[in-house]
Amino acid sequence: MAAAELSVKLQSSSGSKVKDFLNANLVNILAAVLFLLLAFFLLFPIVMVLLKSLRGAEGFTLQYYKAFFSKQYYFQSLYNTLLLGAINTVVCLVIGFCLAYMTTRGPWILRKPLKLISLIPLIAPPYLFALSLIIMFGRNGLITKMFDLHWQLYGFSGVVISQTLAFIPLAFMMIESTLMSLNPNLEESAYDMGASEATILRTITIPLLAPGLLKAGLLIFVMTIAEFGNAAILGGRTPFLAPDTYTMITGESDFNMGSVLSVILIAPCILIFFIHNYLLEGKKFTTIGGKPVASEPRKITPLIKVPFMIITTVAAGAIFICFAIVFIASFYKILGVTHNITLANYLDFTSNQSIYNSIRVSFVAALIGAVIGVLLAYVIVRGKFFGRTFIEMASLSGFALPGTVLGIGYLLAFSAPPLKLTGGIMILALNCVFRFLAVGVEAGISKLHQIHIEIEEASADLGASFLTTFYRIVLPIMFPAFIAGFLYTFMTAIVSLSAVVFLVSPGFDLAAVKIFDAAVYGEIGIASATTMKLVLIVMICMMILNFISKKTRLGSSMAPTKPT
Amino acid sequence: MSMNANEKPMLILKDIHKFYGNNEVLKGVSLEVRKGELVTFVGPSGCGKTTLLRLIGGFTDISSGDIILDGQRINDLPPNLRDTRICFQNYALFPHMTVAENVGYGLKINKWPKDKIAARVHELLEMVELDEFGDRMIDKLSGGQQQRVAFARALSLEPKVLLLDEPLSNLDANLRLVMREEIRKLQERLHITTVFVTHDQFEAMAISDRLVVMKNGLIEQVGTPIEIYERPANEFIAGFVGYVNFMDGRIESIDKTTCNAVVHTEYGQLMITLEQDDVKTGDDVLMVIRPESVSLSLDCQDKRQNVICGTLVSYMYAGSIAKCTVMIGNKKMIIDQYNPRDAQQFLHAAKVEVEIPRSVHLLKKKK
Numbered sequence: 027m028a029a030a031e032l033s034v035k036l037q038s039s040s041g042s043k044v045k046d047f048l049n050a051n052l053v054n055i056l057a058a059v060l061f062l063l064l065a066f067f068l069l070f071p072i073v074m075v076l077l078k079s080l081r082g083a084e085g086f087t088l089q090y091y092k093a094f095f096s097k098q099y100y101f102q103s104l105y106n107t108l109l110l111g112a113i114n115t116v117v118c119l120v121i122g123f124c125l126a127y128m129t130t131r132g133p134w135i136l137r138k139p140l141k142l143i144s145l146i147p148l149i150a151p152p153y154l155f156a157l158s159l160i161i162m163f164g165r166n167g168l169i170t171k172m173f174d175l176h177w178q179l180y181g182f183s184g185v186v187i188s189q190t191l192a193f194i195p196l197a198f199m200m201i202e203s204t205l206m207s208l209n210p211n212l213e214e215s216a217y218d219m220g221a222s223e224a225t226i227l228r229t230i231t232i233p234l235l236a237p238g239l240l241k242a243g244l245l246i247f248v249m250t251i252a253e254f255g256n257a258a259i260l261g262g263r264t265p266f267l268a269p270d271t272y273t274m275i276t277g278e279s280d281f282n283m284g285s286v287l288s289v290i291l292i293a294p295c296i297l298i299f300f301i302h303n304y305l306l307e308g309k310k311f312t313t314i315g316g317k318p319v320a321s322e323p324r325k326i327t328p329l330i331k332v333p334f335m336i337i338t339t340v341a342a343g344a345i346f347i348c349f350a351i352v353f354i355a356s357f358y359k360i361l362g363v364t365h366n367i368t369l370a371n372y373l374d375f376t377s378n379q380s381i382y383n384s385i386r387v388s389f390v391a392a393l394i395g396a397v398i399g400v401l402l403a404y405v406i407v408r409g410k411f412f413g414r415t416f417i418e419m420a421s422l423s424g425f426a427l428p429g430t431v432l433g434i435g436y437l438l439a440f441s442a443p444p445l446k447l448t449g450g451i452m453i454l455a456l457n458c459v460f461r462f463l464a465v466g467v468e469a470g471i472s473k474l475h476q477i478h479i480e481i482e483e484a485s486a487d488l489g490a491s492f493l494t495t496f497y498r499i500v501l502p503i504m505f506p507a508f509i510a511g512f513l514y515t516f517m518t519a520i521v522s523l524s525a526v527v528f529l530v531s532p533g534f535d536l537a538a539v540k541i542f543d544a545a546v547y548g549e550i551g552i553a554s555a556t557t558m559k560l561v562l563i564v565m566i567c568m569m570i571l572n573f574i575s576k577k578t579r580l581g582s583s584m585a586p587t588k589p590t
Numbered sequence: 591m592s593m594n595a596n597e598k599p600m601l602i603l604k605d606i607h608k609f610y611g612n613n614e615v616l617k618g619v620s621l622e623v624r625k626g627e628l629v630t631f632v633g634p635s636g637c638g639k640t641t642l643l644r645l646i647g648g649f650t651d652i653s654s655g656d657i658i659l660d661g662q663r664i665n666d667l668p669p670n671l672r673d674t675r676i677c678f679q680n681y682a683l684f685p686h687m688t689v690a691e692n693v694g695y696g697l698k699i700n701k702w703p704k705d706k707i708a709a710r711v712h713e714l715l716e717m718v719e720l721d722e723f724g725d726r727m728i729d730k731l732s733g734g735q736q737q738r739v740a741f742a743r744a745l746s747l748e749p750k751v752l753l754l755d756e757p758l759s760n761l762d763a764n765l766r767l768v769m770r771e772e773i774r775k776l777q778e779r780l781h782i783t784t785v786f787v788t789h790d791q792f793e794a795m796a797i798s799d800r801l802v803v804m805k806n807g808l809i810e811q812v813g814t815p816i817e818i819y820e821r822p823a824n825e826f827i828a829g830f831v832g833y834v835n836f837m838d839g840r841i842e843s844i845d846k847t848t849c850n851a852v853v854h855t856e857y858g859q860l861m862i863t864l865e866q867d868d869v870k871t872g873d874d875v876l877m878v879i880r881p882e883s884v885s886l887s888l889d890c891q892d893k894r895q896n897v898i899c900g901t902l903v904s905y906m907y908a909g910s911i912a913k914c915t916v917m918i919g920n921k922k923m924i925i926d927q928y929n930p931r932d933a934q935q936f937l938h939a940a941k942v943e944v945e946i947p948r949s950v951h952l953l954k955k956k957k
Contacts, residue, residue, distance in 0.1 A: 211682035214649055217669045218676050219696030219747070229695075233686050325668055 045493065052492055057405045061413060063398065064420045067460045071435025072292075072427075078438055079285035090286045103265035104290060110185060110266065111251040111294075115243050117190050118250075122197025122242070123235075124337040130205045131324060132334075143342040144198045146349055149564045151521035151538060152192035153255030154557050157545050158348035159188050160259070161355050161362070161554075168351075168362045180262030188256040191345055193246050200245070204238030205231075213324075223327045244298045245426075252291065252428030254524030255538075259545050267291045268524065271430045275528060281438065288431040299426045356554035371555030380540035381559050384520050387451050387536060391458035392516035398459065399466020399511040400504050406467070407474040408482075422468075424461045429524025432461055437528055449531045457529060458519035465518060466511030473507035509574055517567045521560055598661070600625040600783040601646070601751050606655035608641055608807075615641050617807040619655075623751070626781040628774070632794040633804035634830070639787045640755060642804075646785060647676045647753050660750050675749040679756040681740035683728045689739050690715070690724035696747045714742040717776065734765045741773065745780070752777075752784045758793065770797055791831045795819065803827050821866065821951050828878045828953070835879040835923045841871050841952075853877065853952075857898045857918060863948040874955040877946075881926040885945045886914055888935060894945075902942045907933050916944055 080086055094100045129141045147155075162169045163179040170177070178184075208231070216230045232239075251267070258269035267287055274284040326334075355361040356371055371377070399421075406418045424432075436457050440447040447453035481503075485495040523538040530539050537556055544553035599622035608616040616638045623629050631639035644650045646657060648669035657664050664672055675696075683692050690711050697707045715721045718738035728736065737757060744752055757773070758766045774797050777784050788794050794801050795815040803810045803818060811823040822828035825836070839853040839860070849864045853875065862877075869875060886902075900916040900923065912930035916923045923944065927936075936942075 209680060209682060211678040211680055212684060214669070215676070215678065215682040215743075216684075216695065216699075217649075218647060218674075219743070220670045220699045221695075222670060225699060230684060234684075 045491075050492070052496065053405060053409050054411055056401055057409055057411055057413070057417065060398065060402055060405060061417060064417065064460075067456055068420055068424065068432075068463075071432060071439040074438040075285045075288050075292075075431060075435045078281055079289050082282065090282045093283065094286050094290065099265060100270075100287075103267050103270050103287075106182065106264055107251050107267040107291070108294070110182070110189065110257070111247045113186055114189050114193060114250040115247045117186075118193045118197040118246050119201070119239060119243050121190070121194055121337055121341045122201045123239070124334045125194070125198045125341065126202035126205050128334060128338050129202060132326070140338060140342060141202075143346055145195050146345050147192055147195045149561055149568060150349065151255070151523070151541070151557060151560055152253060153188075153259055153523065153538075153541060153545070154352055154561075155188035155191040155348050156184075156256045156259040157541070157550070157553055157557060158351045158355075159184055160545060161351050161550055166360070166363055171362065178262075180260055181264045184260040184262070185257050185264070185266070188260055189250050189253060191341075191348060192253070192256060193250055194341060194345065196249070197242055197246055200242035201235070201238065204235055204242075208234055217324070223324065223330050227330070244301060248295045248298050248426050251294065252430070252524070254428075254430055254527065255542060259542065268428060268430050271434065272527060275434060275437070281434070284434055285438075288428070288434050291428045292431050295426050295428060299423060352554045352557055355550055356558045357551075359551045360548070361550060361554075368551075371551040372559070374552055374555065376535065377537075377540060377552055377556045377559070380535040380537045380556065381563075383451075383534060384537040384560075385563070387454045387526075388458065388516045388519040390451065390455040391462075391519045392512045394455065395459040395462060395466050395515035395519075396508050396512035399463060399515070400470045400508050402463070402467045403470025403474055403507070404500065404504070407471055408479070422464045425464045427461065429461060429522065430528070432457060433525035433528030436525070448529070451534075453529050454526050454536070455519075457525050458515070458522065461522070461525060462515050462518045465514040466507075469507045469510040469514065470504060473504060473510075477503055506574055506577075510571060513567045513571050513574075517564045520563060599623055600627075600660055601785070602656070602658040603642075603646075604656040604658070606642070606645065606657070607653045608638070608645060608650070609653045615807050616645075619804075619807075619809055621802060621809065621812065623783060623785065625783050626778075627799045628777055628784045628786060628797060629800050629802060630786040630788060630794040630798040631802050631804055632788055632791055632830075633810075635789055636806075637804040638807040639789075639804050643676070643753050643755055643785060643787050646751070647674050648672045649676075673750040674753055675744040675747060675751075676753040676755065677740050677744045677757050679759055681736050681757075681760075683736055683739055683743070685728050687728070688724065689720065689726050689728065689731070692728065692739055693742045693746055695743065700747065710746065714746055717745075718742045733761050734769060737761060737769060738772075741776075745782070748782075750783060752782050754784060754786045756788055757786075758788070759790075766793070773797070795831065803830060822878065822953070824953060825876065828951075833881050833924055835881065835884075837877040837879060837921075837946075839875050839877055839952075841869055841873050841875060844869075844871050850948075851952075860896050860946055860950075861948055862950050862952065864952070865949065866952065869952050869954050875952040876955055878951040878953060879923070879946060881913075881924045882928065883947045883949070884923070884925045885947075886916070886925050886927055886936075887943050887945070888939055889941055889943065896946045896948065898944050898946065900942055900944050902936065902939050905933075905936050905939075907937075912936070914942075916942060918944065 079090055080088070082089055125140060125144045129137045129144075132140075159179060161167060163175070163177060163184070164170065165179075167175075167179070169175060170179075212234065213226050213230055216226045221229065254268040254272065257266040258272060261269055267290065271284050271287040271291070274280050274287060351361075357367050357369070358364055359366070359368060359370070402417065402421050406414065406421070436453055437448065439445075440453055447456070477500075482495055482499060485499045486492070490498065521538055523542055526536055527539055527542065530536055535543075537560055541553045541556045541560075544550075544556065601621075601623040603619055603621045606616055606619045607614065619638075619642060621629075631642060633639050641650065645652050648664070648667060652665060659673060669676075684695065687695070693714050694707045694711045697710055702710070711724065712721065715724055718741060720735060720738055720742070723731065723735065723739075728739070731739065737760075740757070744754075754773075758769055761769060770793060786794070786797060795818070798815060800812060800814055801818050802812050805826060811818060811827050813821075818827060819831050822831065828834045828836075837855055839855040842852045842854045842859070844851045844864065851862045851864050851869075853860045853862050855877075860877075898918055900918040902914060903917050904913075904915040906913045907930060910928065912927040912933055914925040914927055914936070916925060925944065927933075930936075
């Protein structure tokens with residue numbers, strides 16, 4: 027009888043050879059498809075930029091690079107960009123450290139409010155700070171007029187300030203997470219052995235934090251030199267690489283030179299990405315587990331407390347004021363110039379049209395991004411095949427890539443057959459998908475790490491085929507990760523500017539581009555109101571996310587900007 | 591081990607209260623610890639033992655009360671100015687330093703000259719038998735070695751009181767026994783006053799001069815291991831320090847000269863030799879009968895003194911010991927039979943006789 031049953035089973039299974047093949051090779055097939063997608067939509071555009079920078083009218087040439095290095099202007103641009111990155115990184119790390127120190131070691135009553143304020147920029151597009159600086163310190167700015175200031179906002183210092191404010195939350199979150207993972211008993215031991223607060227900081231806390239600080243620093247450096255909005259809005263006549271690339275393409279239609287600028291911008295990013303991945307790999311201090319105790323507030327000496335408090339108060343205050351100013355400005359045509367409170371900015375047709383467009387693009391991007399992200403995560407965590415590391419690196423690298431590079435790359439790659447996409451919403455959506463892929467992949471990986479492989483094996487043991495297991499077990503468990511990936515991609519895409527600014531077609535404005543244009547042309551009210559609309563959308567996404575992560579224990583390990 | 595009246599206590603805790611918000615985790619704790627004594631706080635989790643240790647170390651502020659160390663009130667001193675040193679459960683060794691740097695950290699902080707630090711570190715590492723390991727990084731050590739380094743580091747500044755927070759709980763069972771003995775030997779040799787925290791009652795009994803049994807933020811009983819085990823103050827303590835069979839009874843009479851008491855139980859009269867004076871004739875009592883104090887034999891023929899008949903319902907032979915469950919009436923009694931060479935005859939036995947010892951401790955029932 028058993029034999030008969032078996033033969034029936036064998037027959038039925040051999041009945042669908044396709045299914046068998048899928049069962050045996052699904053991970054590999056999936057990997058191959060994803061590999062092709064990554065190659066085509068991520069690698070191909072970058073290669074196109076590289077080729078463009080090397081190809082003149084008569085084929086291969088280095089003339090554009092020669093031009094770059096022989097012109098004072100370009101050198102100045104490169105110098106400004108790197109200096110901006112360096113200053114920004116240091117200032118952000120210092121402020122981020124002070125904030126994180128206070129929220130993890132400081133008095134209980136300060137912890138929550140400080141944390142809240144320092145995370146505000148997360149729900150704001152980064153160029154919100156450029157906008158609010160214009161409102162306060164611009165040529166017609168509130169403070170400029172009130173005190174008859176002669177400070178020139180447009181230029182290096184303006185960009186540094188707005189960039190710093192924009193990147194504080196990233197620094198804060200990364201440093202806070204390393205500070206929290208630091209066993210408080212270590213510092214207490216040092217305290218117990220007679221060390222003062224300053225000595226604990228110098229001999230224990232900072233040395234142990236060093237790898238984390240370095241990581242955060244590298245990431246902030248890469249992201250600030252690539253950041254487009256603040257530099258483009260506030261740069262004035264001071265050249266920076268990212269906005270220069272934009273002018274080169276849109277102003278002078280010089281794709282060769284634009285590509286060279288991109289390659290120059292990408293070089294430090296790639297360098298740092300490798301440092302990040304190889305030098306810091308495994309460079310974490312491990313300690314014996316025990317019951318982790320929340321750090322109780324210590325009696326911090328005034329010597330440390332006072333400067334820390336000043337820095338945190340100034341930073342938190344500045345963030346709060348910038349935010350409030352943009353909010354207020356959204357109710358005036360031009361705050362400080364006109365005096366009637368109005369809702370006209372919120373009702374403005376072009377603004378709402380651009381918000382609608384942004385939602386459409388971001389929705390499509392989020393949907394595709396979440397699907398690809400979850401599948402990629404599965405392949406990366408469970409797969410054992412050649413090229414796995416490549417897939418992992420490629421899918422996580424989008425973050426470190428300057429948006430301008432992928433912007434130009436998409437223009438070069440997809441404006442002609444085989445795949446002509448320019449002018450549509452797909453090119454915008456796909457661009458966002460592959461730039462922000464890391465978000466969805468991270469969400470997926472962290473969820474998958476919570477699922478033991480035994481769960482899948484148990485399903486297989488009970489007789490399920492691979493397909494059934496994937497469909498019945500893996501996908502349902504991954505669903506929260508999918509939603510998280512979706513929301514994160516949506517939030518990130520809807521405020522992003524640097525790449526899409528190259529790709530929007532006339533008459534199809536995205537909100538970020540609309541804000542950028544309005545800010546540049548002095549339509550402060552419209553810019554502010556559109557910004558506030560974006561803030562509202564992102565805030566709603568955050569709330570949904572929060573709700574989901576509480577329900578599913580997805581946890582804070584999935585902080586939106588968490589790099590790897 | 592009795593209190594020497596001439597010696598003044600090294601550590602005094604006076605009516606200590608601790609609130610976290612509205613939650614009172616210590617509800618008035620008072621204790622004196624003599625110099626050179628090893629006192630263990632033991633109790634179920636959440637009883638406040640670790641909080642009490644952290645209060646002594648200065649890591650948490652006390653809400654009210656006093657902590658007096660060697661005659662000096664130290665309530666307001668931060669940990670770095672207190673002459674107490676703590677050894678955390680997870681050792682909290684500095685992962686970016688070598689073994690020698692860890693052990694020498696406190697000396698360096700306290701500005702010892704270099705050569706003296708080196709000599710002291712060497713001495714300490716020799717003491718914990720790690721003198722070969724000075725240059726190792728912490729993550730290249732085994733758990734037991736890390737525990738020794740933590741111990742050496744805590745001892746480096748010769749503290750007046752050593753605080754040990756569950757120091758053995760991260761070690762596997764065998765190593766725990768070894769380290770327990772080593773810590774005790776060193777502690778006695780250095781004559782260092784030590785407060786030890788553990789949730790493991792057997793560890794507490796094995797290592798301590800005195801036990802402080804805590805529950806819900808209060809001290810339930812302070813005493814030597816023998817006192818705690820043989821003469822527990824209440825039901826909770828009796829059950830906490832080992833398995834116990836309770837039996838209800840009433841004291842019918844006490845013979846003042848022989849200290850013999852007749853206790854009436856539902857299984858007949860039992861003769862108890864009293865070692866306590868807190869009970870009198872007519873009291874309702876709970877008899878504390880330890881599994882190992884009862885002897886078990888086959889059959890149930892003559893009615894001897896203190897013998898009760900029962901039915902053996904399970905007999906689990908485990909080599910050095912056999913765990914027997916006997917039903918007496920409808921009550922279960924657990925009996926440990928040590929060295930059960932004659933186990934074979936019990937395997938199929940049903941009727942057994944159980945002999946209750948005369949030295950049973952009595953808990954007076956509250957009315």
